Amino acid sequence: MGKHILILGGGVIGLSTAFACAQRGHRVTVLEQGRCGGQASGAAAGMLAPFSENGEGPDDFFRLCLASLQLYPAWQQTVKEVSGRTFEYSHTGSLNVVYHESDRLALAGRAAWQERFGAQPQIVEGADLHRLEPALSPAVHAALYHPDESHIYAPDYVLALEEACRKSGVQIVDHLGSVRVIASPDHRACAVDKKGVTYEGDCLVVCNGAWAGELQEALGLQIPVYPIRGQICAYELPAPGSVRHMVFGSQGYVVPKANGTLVCGASEDVAGFDTAVTERGIQRLLNWNHRLYPFLEELEPYHRWAGLRPATQDGYPLLGRLSQQPAILMAAGHYRNGILLSPVTGQAVADLIDDRTPQVSLARFALERFTRQPVR
Amino acid sequence: MTTSQQQAGDPLIIGGKTLSSRFFLGTGRYPNPYVQNEAIRVSEAEVLTFAIRRINLEEPEDDAILHHLSFKPFTYLPNTSGASNADEAIRIARMARASGLSDWIKVEISANERTLLPDPLETLKATEVLAAEGFTVLPYTSDDPILCKRLEEAGAAAVMPGGAPIGTGLGILNPYNIGLIVEEAGVPIIIDAGLGSAADVVQAMELGVDGVLMNTPVAKAVDPVRMAQAMKLAIEAGRLSYLSGRIPKKRYATASSEYEALKVK
Numbered sequence: 001m002g003k004h005i006l007i008l009g010g011g012v013i014g015l016s017t018a019f020a021c022a023q024r025g026h027r028v029t030v031l032e033q034g035r036c037g038g039q040a041s042g043a044a045a046g047m048l049a050p051f052s053e054n055g056e057g058p059d060d061f062f063r064l065c066l067a068s069l070q071l072y073p074a075w076q077q078t079v080k081e082v083s084g085r086t087f088e089y090s091h092t093g094s095l096n097v098v099y100h101e102s103d104r105l106a107l108a109g110r111a112a113w114q115e116r117f118g119a120q121p122q123i124v125e126g127a128d129l130h131r132l133e134p135a136l137s138p139a140v141h142a143a144l145y146h147p148d149e150s151h152i153y154a155p156d157y158v159l160a161l162e163e164a165c166r167k168s169g170v171q172i173v174d175h176l177g178s179v180r181v182i183a184s185p186d187h188r189a190c191a192v193d194k195k196g197v198t199y200e201g202d203c204l205v206v207c208n209g210a211w212a213g214e215l216q217e218a219l220g221l222q223i224p225v226y227p228i229r230g231q232i233c234a235y236e237l238p239a240p241g242s243v244r245h246m247v248f249g250s251q252g253y254v255v256p257k258a259n260g261t262l263v264c265g266a267s268e269d270v271a272g273f274d275t276a277v278t279e280r281g282i283q284r285l286l287n288w289n290h291r292l293y294p295f296l297e298e299l300e301p302y303h304r305w306a307g308l309r310p311a312t313q314d315g316y317p318l319l320g321r322l323s324q325q326p327a328i329l330m331a332a333g334h335y336r337n338g339i340l341l342s343p344v345t346g347q348a349v350a351d352l353i354d355d356r357t358p359q360v361s362l363a364r365f366a367l368e369r370f371t372r373q374p375v376r
Numbered sequence: 377m378t379t380s381q382q383q384a385g386d387p388l389i390i391g392g393k394t395l396s397s398r399f400f401l402g403t404g405r406y407p408n409p410y411v412q413n414e415a416i417r418v419s420e421a422e423v424l425t426f427a428i429r430r431i432n433l434e435e436p437e438d439d440a441i442l443h444h445l446s447f448k449p450f451t452y453l454p455n456t457s458g459a460s461n462a463d464e465a466i467r468i469a470r471m472a473r474a475s476g477l478s479d480w481i482k483v484e485i486s487a488n489e490r491t492l493l494p495d496p497l498e499t500l501k502a503t504e505v506l507a508a509e510g511f512t513v514l515p516y517t518s519d520d521p522i523l524c525k526r527l528e529e530a531g532a533a534a535v536m537p538g539g540a541p542i543g544t545g546l547g548i549l550n551p552y553n554i555g556l557i558v559e560e561a562g563v564p565i566i567i568d569a570g571l572g573s574a575a576d577v578v579q580a581m582e583l584g585v586d587g588v589l590m591n592t593p594v595a596k597a598v599d600p601v602r603m604a605q606a607m608k609l610a611i612e613a614g615r616l617s618y619l620s621g622r623i624p625k626k627r628y629a630t631a632s633s634e635y636e637a638l639k640v641k
Contacts, residue, residue, distance in 0.1 A: 056405065100429040102458030102468055109489040224599075226410045250430045251440045270410045270444070284438050291434070314598045315407025335408065369598060 002026040005353065006189055006201035008179060010036035010172060012044075012154075012342045013331050014207035015161040019079070020346030022168035024354060029199060030165065031191060032174040033208070037158035039275075040209055043230060043307025044339045045255045045263045046154035048072060051114050051121065051146045052094050052248045053337060055106075058113055060364035061316050065337060066117060067360045068344035069148075075343040076152065083164035087156035088258045094149040094246040095124075095133060097140045097292065107144045114146075121146055135242050135293050143247075151246055151255050154339050161342075173199075181206070181218045181328070189327040205329045205349055209310035210273070212318065212332040219322060222370040224313035225333045227273050231281035232265035233301035243293065251288045264289050264301070268309075277306045311335045319345065319365035321352050329353070330367050386619065388586055390564055391480065391512030391533040393451065397422045398581075398611050400453065400566060402591025404430075406600060409444045415594055415604040417447070425453040425482055425589065428468045433475040453514060455482035462501035469506055481506055482536070482568075483515040492542045496523050500530055507531025516568045519549075521556040528563050535563060536589060539580065540570025543592040547576040551583055558584040574610035581614025582622070 002025040007014045010032030018028045030036070047053070050065030076089050098107060104123075111121040124132055125142035132145065165172060177194040181204060189204030206212060206219075210227035234257075237243060243256040255263045267281045282304050290297035312318065312333035322328040329352060331345045348358040388395045401421040406412035416424065424445065431454070432439040454472040459465035462485065469481045483502045486492040494517050503515045512533045517523055519537040527535050537557055540546035547570065548554055558565050564586035571577055571590050580588055588611055597603035 098429070100458070100468060102429050102456065102460070102464050105458050105460055105486065105489050106429075112489065226408065228408050228410060251432050268409050268440070270413060284443065287435055287438050288432055311408035311410060313407065313411060313600070314596075315411075 003202035003353065004029070004200075006031060006191055006199055006204040008181065008191065008204060008206050009033075009208035009211075009332075010162070010174060011039055011207065011209050012037065012041035012158055012161065012338050013209065013334060013345055014205075015158065015165055016342035016346035017205055017207055017331055017349045018165045018170045018346075019082075019161060019168060020343075020350040021353060022165060022170050023078075024350050026350075026353065028165070028170040029201065030170060030172045031176055031179050031193070031199060032172065033176050033178055033211070035174055036162045036172065037155070040230075040307045040309045040338055041158045042155050043232060043305055044154040045232060045253070045265050046152040046157065046339050047094075047149070047246055047253070047255060048151055048340050049094055049146070049149040049246060049248070050340065051110075051119050052096055052149060052246070053340075055096075055110055058117060060361055062117075064344055064360050064365075065340055068341050069150075071343040071347065072150070076157070079157070079160050079164045082167055083160040084167070085156070085160040085163050087160050088153035089150065090152075090258060091148075091150045092245050092256065093145065093147040094248060095129075095136075095143040095145055096248045097136070097143045098249075099139060099141050099291075101141060104142065107142065110144060119146055119148055133244055133247070135295060136247070137291055137294050139291060145245075149246060152339065153257060153259075157339070181215055183218060183220075183325060187327050203327045203329060203353060205331060207331050209332055209334070209338070210308045212310065212330070219328060220324065221322070221367060223318065223332075224370050225318070226311045227271075227308040228311045228335070229269040229271045229275065229281075229306055230266040230309055231269065231277055231285070231304070231306045232263060233282055233285055233305075234303045235262045235264065235296065235299050235301050236260060237262050238295065238299070242295070247292055249288075249292060252285060254289065254292060261302075264296075273308060275306050275308060277304045281306075309335050309338075313370060317341070317345075317365050318367050319348065320362050320367050322367050386615070388564060390514070395422050395451070395587075396420070397608075398587035398615060399608055400425060400568075400587055400589035401594065401604070402426065402589070403441050403445070404591055405595040407595075411600050412441075412595070413444055413447070414601045416445070418601050419594070419604040419608050421450075421608075423451045423453050423480075423589075425455050425591075427457045428454045428472045429458050431472075431477070433471055433477070436475055436477050451480065452478040453480045453482050454478055455484045455516070456502075457484045457486070459485045459502075460487050460498075461485065461495070462498040462505070465498070465502040466505050469502075469511060470509075473511065479510065480512040480514065483513060494518055494538070496520065500526060503527050503532050504530040507533075514566065519553045519557065521553055521560055524557045524565070525560050528561065532563060534566050534586070535561065536566040536568035538569040539567050539576065542569045544570055545572030545593055546570055547572055548579055548583070551579065554580070554583045554585065574606045577607055577610035578614040578617070581611055582618050584618055587611070
């Protein structure tokens with residue numbers, strides 16, 4: 001028999017967790033303080049790029065990202081079928097561009113370890129690079145090409161997820177203002193909204209991203225999650241296909257979308273919970289992006305927006321079950337990778353709820369790792 | 377006693393500049409800018425290092441990392457990481473200076489992607505050329521005492537032998553060599569790379585080095601901000617211990633109060 005699962009937060013992590021749990025036959029209620037997908041999820045550029053986002057080496061976080069990339073083909077298909085909605089899922093591949101010969105060593109190092117994980121990275125330069133991406137600036141010295149990386153159109157994906165949840169019987173309660181989690185001694189989970197309405201379930205999954213830190217006291221846990229604002233802009237491309245790949249550089253990225261737009265991001269601002277778009281923030285993007293594509297110098301972005309990413313103290317998400325209160329689970333702090341990590345997070349949480357061992361190790365993401373009490 | 381008071385009688389001077397801290401910190405690999413800023417703030421480091429190839433040299437004040445660092449005047453030590461020979465290192469050092477970032481340069485030349493160990497011959501060549509061009513040159517090098525002396529003679533403003541390969545956290549693999557390097561040195565010696573924890577830092581400082589440069593042990597700690605503070609305190613503790621002169625090691629116990637002195641008279 002299915003359990004009743006409460007999910008705190010209707011962002012991409014909360015919705016995919018809800019969907020995964022509903023697919024396994026559980027009854028699910030999502031509690032959202034505003035509207036679903038209203039924060040980091042809807043603001044994301046939707047890159048599914050574990051190799052580009054993890055340049056340093058194959059740690060557990062990279063493995064989590066890679067596992068999620070591999071889940072995507074089947075996962076996005078299910079979301080589309082159940083929701084009856086569609087969204088862009090493009091296999092453009094990616095280029096990580098560099099400007100100096102001294103970047104070669106680092107590119108070679110990355111290619112060497114990433115090859116061991118089934119990627120087919122290639123260092124491309126000169127005429128080969130020009131053939132692959134004709135409009136790229138001639139100042140680019142070389143690029144690491146990852147044919148397997150893809151991207152989705154995040155706002156449409158989140159809408160489809162929400163619809164897939166509803167069609168699977170998930171109850172979504174939104175615009176709740178704030179929701180308090182009540183510690184429950186009888187191994188059940190309980191939350192209360194601003195109006196005093198109480199929600200009870202067999203367990204509760206905390207998926208409220210940048211706001212997870214508000215639960216520190218209720219959960220008796222150090223939750224060092226900080227909002228990092230990302231400012232993004234989008235252009236209408238002058239001709240379809242003028243940008244062919246996702247392109248990453250040391251200062252940011254661009255992603256060409258199927259609707260003929262080019263998304264350029266993103267700042268990483270320390271600005272608390274302020275979601276304002278600033279002149280300086282966007283100007284920084286405009287000042288460098290023509291070094292990727294010179295034609296961008298002539299264009300003005302038609303849209304500028306911002307979202308808050310949930311960053312953690314060590315850069316890894318909080319993903320697992322609370323050992324002191326087993327009815328409480330958490331999946332938060334996905335920072336720049338929430339869209340990519342949504343399938344694996346949903347599956348992993350559903351596995352924990354079903355007392356199954358998740359397919360990837362979650363040890364590195366343990367909820368208690370920041371809570372070190374001195375022994376007296 | 378505050379750090380500045382300790383420094384008053386024991387300054388660290390490199391290239392004619394008196395530094396407020398013996399802690400040199402890298403700006404790479406932090407989980408996010410908030411943690412990076414807080415770690416740098418708490419470290420009280422004045423000298424910050426970063427890879428020139430990663431920087432927006434056309435508009436350094438706009439750079440993805442540097443634009444977060446406006447809360448205090450820092451001394452930038454751009455590095456040539458990724459260069460595999462002297463010519464490459466010299467080229468990017470000149471680009472960094474031309475951008476107005478700094479005329480300090482950390483020469484870092486690695487020819488092996490697995491160990492990233494410095495190429496000593498190319499490092500010596502680049503140090504000679506850049507010092508002659510008026511750069512304040514701080515070469516990252518292997519822990520060979522003769523090589524370190526040769527770098528000093530080539531014009532290095534400080535010499536930075538590694539404790540262990542970059543990012544390994546193995547600590548000081550050859551304390552004997554580091555001790556010899558310090559004994560022979562006529563310029564400041566900074567331990568650069570390979571340290572893992574505060575214990576390694578104290579060991580380095582007790583060996584008499586003048587400062588410590590690190591990045592990974594802070595940036596990749598579970599709590600980078602607290603680790604930055606731990607490293608800062610370890611540098612201070614190690615320096616004070618070095619200056620204070622430790623007791624000789626003995627085989628058997630020596631009572632801190634003699635029996636006679638304890639008798640009631």
